[in-house]
Amino acid sequence: MSETTTGGGRRVSRRRLLLGGSAAGLGAAGVAAYAARDDLARMWWRLPGIEKPRTAGAVDQPGAEWIAASGANWRWADRPDDYPIDRVVIHVVQGSYDDAVRVFKDPRHLAAAHYIVRRDGHIAQMVRELDVAFHAGNRPYNERSIGIEHEGFVSRPSSFTDAMYRSSARLTASICERYGIPRDREHIVGHVEVPGTDHTDPGRHWDWDRYMRLVRAVRVKRAAG
Numbered sequence: 001m002s003e004t005t006t007g008g009g010r011r012v013s014r015r016r017l018l019l020g021g022s023a024a025g026l027g028a029a030g031v032a033a034y035a036a037r038d039d040l041a042r043m044w045w046r047l048p049g050i051e052k053p054r055t056a057g058a059v060d061q062p063g064a065e066w067i068a069a070s071g072a073n074w075r076w077a078d079r080p081d082d083y084p085i086d087r088v089v090i091h092v093v094q095g096s097y098d099d100a101v102r103v104f105k106d107p108r109h110l111a112a113a114h115y116i117v118r119r120d121g122h123i124a125q126m127v128r129e130l131d132v133a134f135h136a137g138n139r140p141y142n143e144r145s146i147g148i149e150h151e152g153f154v155s156r157p158s159s160f161t162d163a164m165y166r167s168s169a170r171l172t173a174s175i176c177e178r179y180g181i182p183r184d185r186e187h188i189v190g191h192v193e194v195p196g197t198d199h200t201d202p203g204r205h206w207d208w209d210r211y212m213r214l215v216r217a218v219r220v221k222r223a224a225g
Helices: 014-019 028-041 097-104 139-144 162-179 208-217
Strands: 003-005 011-013 087-090 115-117 123-125 145-150 188-190
Touching (some): 087 162, 115 162, 139 145, 162 208, 188 208
Parallel strands (some): 087 145, 115 145
Antiparallel strands (some): 003 011
C-alpha cells in the first residue's frame, strides 16, 4: 500500500487518507454515518492502479471447477487486505450439489458460499476468496471467513462420505495455509456456531473429530518464491 507523508512527518496510508479522520468528536448523526465511511475506507484499493488483477475463471484452490455465483450473492472486496481472513465456516446444503449450484447462481437467493463439495469429493468454487460471500448470516463473519458448502442433509449420516471428508479437509487445510489460520475448532467452525444464526448445519452427524484429524494431517506444499 502506498503512503503519504504529512506535514508533521508522520506516514499515512492511502486507506487512512480515505477515512479522513476518526469517529471521535462526531455527533449522533456522524456516529450513525461512521460505519458507511468505514466501508468507503476499505475500498481504497479500488482507486486507479491499485486493484489486484483478476483472471476470469481463475480458482484459488487447485483442481476446483469454477462456476460463477450470481453477483447478487456476494460482495466485491480485496481480502485479506481490507478484511483479514481468520475463519472457515462449514455448511451443509440440505439438498444436492446441483441444488446448491442452482441457488447460488440465482440472484433472488441472496446467498452463496465460496465452495461446494460434492459427495464424490469434487469441488466447485463459486466466489473468489478475495470477495465476501453471503454465507454465514452474520456480516462480520462473512467478511472474515471462507464458506464451504457440502452436499447432503444434516439428518442423514450417509450424506457424509469418506471422499467428501477428505476433499473438504484438503481444501480447509489449504485455506488455513494461505491465510495463516490455526487448524483448530476455534477457527474452523460450523454454521450453527456463527453468532446470531438460526441454522443447525452441519448437524450432529458431521464427525468433527474425524474431520479435524484429516485437516491437521494434510501437508500443504508452499508455492515457490
